[in-house]
Amino acid sequence: MExxxxxxxxxxxxxxxxxxxxxxxxxxxxxPMTARRGIVWAGVGMVMATLITYFHHEIxxxxxxMTIAIGIGxxxxxxxxxxxxxxDMPQMIALYNGMGGxxxxxxxxxxxxxxxxxxxxxxxxxxIGAMIGTVAFSGSLxxxxxxxxxxxxxxxxxxxxxxxxxxxxVALTIGLAIILNGTEYSMTLLAVFFVLALAFGVMVTVPIGxxxxxxxxxLFNALTGLAVGFEGYVLSNPAMMIAxxxxxxxxTLLTQLMAKAMNRPISNVLFSNFGDADGGEAExxxxxxxxxxxTDVAVMMAFAEKVVIIPGYGMxxxxxxxxxxxxxxxxxxxxxTVKFAIHPVAGRMPxxxxxxxxxxxxxxxxxxxxxxxxxxxxxxxxxxxxxANDVVNPAARTDPNSPIYGMPIxxxxxxxxxxxxxxGKGTGFSGIxxxxxxxxxxxxxxxxxxxxxxxxxxxxKEL
Amino acid sequence: MEGFIALYIFMLAAVxxxxxxxxxxxxxxxPLMSGSNFVHGIVLVGAMVAMGHAESTAQxxxxxxxxxxxxxxxxxxxxxxxxxxxxxxxxxxxxxxx
Numbered sequence: 191m192e193x194x195x196x197x198x199x200x201x202x203x204x205x206x207x208x209x210x211x212x213x214x215x216x217x218x219x220x221x222p223m224t225a226r227r228g229i230v231w232a233g234v235g236m237v238m239a240t241l242i243t244y245f246h247h248e249i250x251x252x253x254x255x256m257t258i259a260i261g262i263g264x265x266x267x268x269x270x271x272x273x274x275x276x277x278d279m280p281q282m283i284a285l286y287n288g289m290g291g292x293x294x295x296x297x298x299x300x301x302x303x304x305x306x307x308x309x310x311x312x313x314x315x316x317x318i319g320a321m322i323g324t325v326a327f328s329g330s331l332x333x334x335x336x337x338x339x340x341x342x343x344x345x346x347x348x349x350x351x352x353x354x355x356x357x358x359x360v361a362l363t364i365g366l367a368i369i370l371n372g373t374e375y376s377m378t379l380l381a382v383f384f385v386l387a388l389a390f391g392v393m394v395t396v397p398i399g400x401x402x403x404x405x406x407x408x409l410f411n412a413l414t415g416l417a418v419g420f421e422g423y424v425l426s427n428p429a430m431m432i433a434x435x436x437x438x439x440x441x442t443l444l445t446q447l448m449a450k451a452m453n454r455p456i457s458n459v460l461f462s463n464f465g466d467a468d469g470g471e472a473e474x475x476x477x478x479x480x481x482x483x484x485t486d487v488a489v490m491m492a493f494a495e496k497v498v499i500i501p502g503y504g505m506x507x508x509x510x511x512x513x514x515x516x517x518x519x520x521x522x523x524x525x526x527t528v529k530f531a532i533h534p535v536a537g538r539m540p541x542x543x544x545x546x547x548x549x550x551x552x553x554x555x556x557x558x559x560x561x562x563x564x565x566x567x568x569x570x571x572x573x574x575x576x577x578a579n580d581v582v583n584p585a586a587r588t589d590p591n592s593p594i595y596g597m598p599i600x601x602x603x604x605x606x607x608x609x610x611x612x613x614g615k616g617t618g619f620s621g622i623x624x625x626x627x628x629x630x631x632x633x634x635x636x637x638x639x640x641x642x643x644x645x646x647x648x649x650x651k652e653l
Numbered sequence: 654m655e656g657f658i659a660l661y662i663f664m665l666a667a668v669x670x671x672x673x674x675x676x677x678x679x680x681x682x683x684p685l686m687s688g689s690n691f692v693h694g695i696v697l698v699g700a701m702v703a704m705g706h707a708e709s710t711a712q713x714x715x716x717x718x719x720x721x722x723x724x725x726x727x728x729x730x731x732x733x734x735x736x737x738x739x740x741x742x743x744x745x746x747x748x749x750x751x
Contacts, residue, residue, distance in 0.1 A: 216685075216688060229734045229735050232691060239697075240697055243697075243701045246701070249706060260720060260724040262721055263723070271729045283733065285729070286691075290722070293720075294699075296718050296719030300712045300719065418693045427702070431666065439666070440670035442671075444686055448682065532679075539683055541681055544681075553743050554680060
């Protein structure tokens with residue numbers, strides 16, 4: 191038996207505790223009451239694991255540069271993370287996730303550059319992890335660029351999916367060649383492998399529209415986890431294996447839940463073009479849009495017993511959530527019951543709108559999701575739709591030719607009165623005509639979300 | 654590490670991840686995605702090991718990039734997740750009300 195290595199024991203024990211803290215932390219993040227504590231626990235695990243790694247027996251030099259790298263990377267991320275507006279959260283998550291994927295790929299690159307003798311399973315996982323990490327890296331950067339508005343529109347060309355598949359297959363073949371050749375692969379081949387994987391990540395993300403991006407970010411998040419888990423195996427590091435695979439599996443489920451909430455199967459998101467001609471013409475809309483002004487809306491709400499507010503991303507863009515909350519408090523003082531109804535895809539991703547409302551100070555227990563609130567619309571006096579569009583479009587229920595047919599929606603049209611706050615008369619994000627706007631019980635209140643909310647607050651005060 | 658033990662670790666970790674997420678309300682999806690994004694920041698540990706036994710300049714440079722990116726993942730992931738989660742508050746005004 192070998193001598194007992196105390197240092198190694200302490201390191202392994204620390205990794206064990208860190209892995210446990212990650213799992214317990216994630217578990218606690220699953221409930222609003224304990225969520226805050228959860229992230230702190232996971233954070234403690236991360237700090238412990240990082241510090242103890244300085245004593246890892248495989249690290250024998252580069253301590254100073256390592257610390258500098260942590261300092262630079264950490265400082266940039268800290269400042270950007272503190273500064274980012276809540277509305278920009280999805281792309282920020284994409285960016286940090288891309289960094290993780292890139293790190294996993296870079297670890298694989300260092301290992302593969304050494305061309306050390308290693309068992310084939312290890313080499314295989316190093317290569318597969320490299321591929322997944324690289325795709326997550328470049329794909330996440332594209333997702334970031336798109337949501338940040340650095341890259342506009344979607345790029346599509348004929349045979350695109352064929353080209354994507356071709357690049358994928360070639361990269362995979364080269365990867366296989368590297369695995370099978372042991373230590374005998376050329377550096378050029380390795381470089382080509384990484385370049386193709388980078389290209390594939392870009393190519394697969396570029397044709398995806400902004401609305402589907404959250405699902406893609408979530409998918410890349412899961413992929414990064416997987417890559418981290420695989421590289422953890424290569425480095426014989428159980429903490430990385432466990433954390434990576436837990437995230438890989440949790441992320442996959444989260445991706446599915448998001449895709450389901452949006453009524454967009456993942457395969458559709460990745461391989462089909464939203465709104466492409468399939469089937470007949472969408473139903474023509476009957477009726478006309480009827481305008482109303484803020485004073486009348488204020489009166490209507492002031493005497494309502496039950497008001498449901500349906501916020502969409504437009505509200506957040508206009509930074510109107512604070513004013514909306516002020517208005518809500520006024521209505522509550524007048525004795526009205528006010529509830530917020532959140533569609534799973536309100537905001538840029540499921541749960542994003544809850545974050546934005548929480549930022550404005552709206553307590554989470556007056557916020558309801560689709561299943562909880564849909565039965566209540568027939569007994570609601572006034573529904574205020576602000577900055578939302580497709581998620582209240584009854585065409586999703588009634589018109590089989592509509593591109594959004596089958597998507598679960600908030601049944602705002604069942605309410606007694608519907609007020610839609612909207613900037614202009616256009617069709618909005620997806621370009622689909624909204625039947626709700628033409629309904630008899632709907633009135634349109636045109637204007638910027640912030641201004642409208644302001645007018646409503648003022649009018650309510652004057653009543 | 655012995656292959657089958659690794660396979661067991663992967664399997665149990667996958668089941669754990671699935672179980673953790675399966676009963677989470679939609680309102681926490683965004684913070685949870687962000688939180689899990691933070692957790693794979695553990696890649697930092699691997700990046701440090703890779704850089705710590707780099708042999709050539711090229712390996713050291715790539716190792717440096719790996720550590721830098723991984724630190725960004727971990728720190729950024731933590732900061733944004735904590736910012737989001739600390740905002741979630743119930744209606745009743747509890748202690749620590751601003």
